[in-house]
Amino acid sequence: ESMREEIFQLLHCVPTAGHLGLHRTLQWFQRLFWFEGFRTWVTQKVLRCLVCQESKSPRHTLGHTEAILQDPTLAPFDIIAIDAFGPLPLSAQDHKYILVVQCLFS
Incomplete structure (x- = not known):
């Protein structure tokens, strides 16, 4: 090995x-x-x-983000984007994945 x-x-x-x-x-x-x-x-x-x-370049785009953000009826956390990647080498706390959550309003 x-x-x-x-x-x-x-x-x-x-x-x-x-x-x-x-x-x-x-x-x-x-x-x-x-x-x-x-x-x-x-x-x-x-x-x-x-x-x-x-x-590595991202394989996807958010698409209609601009149109979504122009909607005056939206409030924070009405729409969120979630991305996960891994497995990665274990961290000191035994974590091997990363989860990213972003509010598209902010």
Whole structure:
């Protein structure tokens, strides 16, 4: 397992690797190494990579936010947006998910 971690660090995490994403990391792994279940293992590692999660562009937009906010009948907390992401590495309090709740009025 420690050798797998070291190989992953070299192929994905070092500055010269540049956090290439899932597809390219799998390509490099497949060319150079193999072990039972490597595709699943690499996929889980890349999806849990904090640097990749922080730099990934959002896949969705709020859409009709401007029209919603122009409605004079709305009050705070009438409409909220909720987003969850993870799993992340465990925090000191054993948390591994982040839940963000935002009032669209404010």
